[in-house]
Amino acid sequence: MINTSITIGQYIPGDSIIHRADPRTKILLSIAFMVVIFLVNSFWTFTAMALFVLLTVIISGVPVKYTLRGLKPIMFIIIFTAVINIFTTGGTPISQTVPFKYITWEGIILALRLAIRLALIIISGSLLTFTTTPILLTDGIEKLLSPFRKIGLPAHELAMMMSIALRFIPTLLEETDKIMKAQAARGADFDTGNLIQRAKSFVPVLVPLFVSAFRRADELATAMEARCYRGGTGRTRLRSLEFTDADVRIAVVTFIFFTGLLLLEYL
Amino acid sequence: MSIIAENLTYIYMPGTPFERAALRDINLKIDEGEFVGIIGHTGSGKSTLIQHFNGLLKPTEGRVVINGMDTTGKELKELRRLVGIVFQYPEHQLFEETVYKDIAFGLRKQDLTEEEAREEILKAVEVVGLNEDILEKSPFELSGGQKRRVAIAGVLVMKPSILILDEPTAGLDPRGRDEIFGFITRIHKEMGITVILVSHSMEDIARLVDRVIVMNEGTIEMDGRIEEVFADIGRLESIGLSAPQVAYLMKRLKTICPGINEKVYTVSAARDELLKHLKGKGA
Incomplete structure (x- = not known):
């Protein structure tokens, strides 16, 4: 959609x-x-x-x-x-x-x-x-920003945030699509009505989307900790x-x- | 209430590097009151196909006609009321403050009085086997199985004539699964609703449906009665599927005692067949 x-x-x-x-x-x-x-x-x-x-x-x-x-x-x-x-x-x-x-x-x-x-x-x-690829992109950004770490810029954390955000754009789009379809199948109507009605019609999409985004964030955090992620210090790269x-x-x-x-x- | 698909082709994301034909030249007719199973490998086009049945996706070529209504026509609202789709993990679509309000969501666009709506909601809740006292709870504090039933009730409340379920029991325990299939079979029998069940479980398909449609790479590979489709194990395996486990057992048993009929595909039918065979021997 x-x-x-x-x-x-x-x-x-x-x-x-x-x-x-x-x-x-x-x-x-x-x-x-x-x-x-x-x-x-x-x-x-x-x-x-x-x-x-x-x-x-x-x-x-x-x-x-x-x-x-x-x-x-x-x-x-x-x-x-x-x-x-x-x-x-x-x-x-x-x-x-x-x-x-x-x-x-x-x-x-x-x-x-x-x-x-x-x-x-x-x-x-x-x-x-x-x-x-998003991973290379954020690796590049991290490398470019790393000189600024001396003045307190959290380069690794910024890059990690960006790569997670980029990684989840397609996932969340897919999720939005799925929820919109599910609600449309229940009679939701996103295309008609005035601006306020249309904005309101997105509540049934946004609530489940936020719920699932929080759930995903939780799962991701657990998965990262299970693999002993401890931030940027001392971390080496595969490539x-x-x-x-x-x-x-x-x-x-x-x-x-x-x-x-x-x-x-x-x- | 019939479903007819003629030369249905669907191209996913046309004009991009990700372009892909998800459905190719599908011809299909499902009559009123049938209980049809759709099986196929992941990515075989099952989900794409069912989304054509209520106009969520429009055919790139060909057409889909539900009860005389073309899905590209104007009667989309009516179409979506008649064809209820329960998607995979439907509990992820819950959003209201209370279970009652969430189930009522589908009724909002219909001209019902408060009492009529309440009556329909109570009926739907009863059908899915939930207790009335959860109606005022928040859907987010329910258990996974309860959430799923609430979501299914939210579709049933619109009284669809065709009910489509995409893996309705994925991730549930055996008891939750049996209960969901229990009320699906019941509403199919009692209300004469056409039911289409998408599933990965050959056991469930063999146990529940009359007719199976096998999808492979966007086309219909096989379409027929349970016995016809599961008899051809070789063909099913060649597209990455299988027959119910009990079919393999019966085949092996047949090599030991050639007298049995190996063309049974549910555990209970196998039991009956074996008992019959053993009694025949004893007599």
Whole structure:
């Protein structure tokens, strides 16, 4: 019912160079991407960034259509911010007649830029989770955050929380689906009525969902303790992260590309 | 009240890398008053199939008609009242403050007075063998077996004409299992309700149902009376299933005393057959 529209956070098995790269490389480059996308402004650099994302998607082997599907849930936010921008930005109106005099050329351009930026960030962000297993992802985050342990940041605990959260997204979605079906079979109706009625109709779903989430948390805690889990200190890993040739190649190519773009933009 | 499926195909998550045909070209007719068992390996499409019978899932191709109503039609509400589904571990769907309110959930959308509703709820509670004094308790303080009966009562209260149960006794002790099957058989006989039972237990299937549908990889592998289906042990084993244990015993006994009829599939029928055989020898 619902789990077909939420794609972010899902891992799609594959064997591309992007799948094989170290999670730290991918996380750092994704952050770099987010910074660069807010630094570029001109039409050509935007096009280059979009092509860059498209190329990465193609190399990763994830179907392009599938990555676009991840945009659906945030379409509302994109359109909403775009509309606000169109009407609130000062500048030259596109016409002097009434509805159009509130719309400025500057507003339209700003709105377009913002929409493209948000869309590209979502696509590149979901590509990160499409090509990295949740365990590798949190291992990478833990490694990247570990220098901050010196100032009291609980890196291991944060990473463990994240990996548990990520691990349970599909489980809880499945559970929601199951409970919704069970209640629908008993005559529950989630699709009609006004906003308040609809919100109320989710009580029969949310209560069992919370009950089962607590039950699962309990079971997981017991299972972890039964295997002598005692937090991060002194813990070793079955597979330790290592940078390889692939990481060097990806990092160098991306670095040259980003620097080139920024030079073009600001020189 | 019949169920008809014609060329039913269901594709799971179409257009994604996880696309998979869960059901392939299913043709099926279940008549009013039948007691049908569905068996099959995990992932064989049993659960997907039963969810088509009340319109929770819509066919990707083909159609499902319940009592003349196409499941893609407008009468979804009526359809869901007529076809009651008890899912696996139904106690996980309880949510109300009291047992009474939880059972009443399905009745809310029907135009019943307070008294009529109360009467239906009391009847449902009696059918599943629960005591009236639990009605004002919270469902969360009941035992596992009691919770499950409350959940089943919540489906029965809508007076379905077709009752579908997906592993209704999973995780229960033998006594709880016998009690649940006891009242299911009773309502099937007394009210003439069509019952579809999904189960992994060949013993339960052999003991309870008249007709078995065997699912394998999204298709119907076998469909027939108990004796017909369980006679072909080789075919059942080739798709990862088995016949009831007593069938294997009878087969072995047949090699010792060729006179017995090995085509019995319940313990009580086997007992009768052996007694008959022994008496025949003694005389």
